[in-house]
Amino acid sequence: MTVHHLALQTDWQHAQPAGEYRISTLGHTLDDIGYIHLSRDHTQLRTVHDTYYATVTEPLLVLDIDPTGLDIRIENDYPHLYGPLPTSAVTATHPYTP
Secondary structure (H helix, E strand, O other), X not given: OOEEEEEEHHHHHHHHXXXXXXXXXXXXXXXXXXXXXXXXXXXXXXXXXXXXHOOOOOOEEEEEEOOOOOOEEEEOOEEEEOOOEEHHHEEEEEEOOO
């Protein structure tokens, strides 16, 4: 199973030196919210995009994540990661296309 996260390209680039990603969703960090929003499939990614990122003009990436060893819980049908996302758990990145 793979889960996904919609990220600003710049946020993902800033996470590389630290080795962990800490953005929950647009404008909110893990520290603000307590978890990182994830999606199980493209349908959920589209909902997240339409709800939070529809007016964003900078490039967006989909982070494909291997959930092995991560504290991921399903709430309201969406997976949430409790804790930072290690960059090593991201198996692929690709541009988001609605």
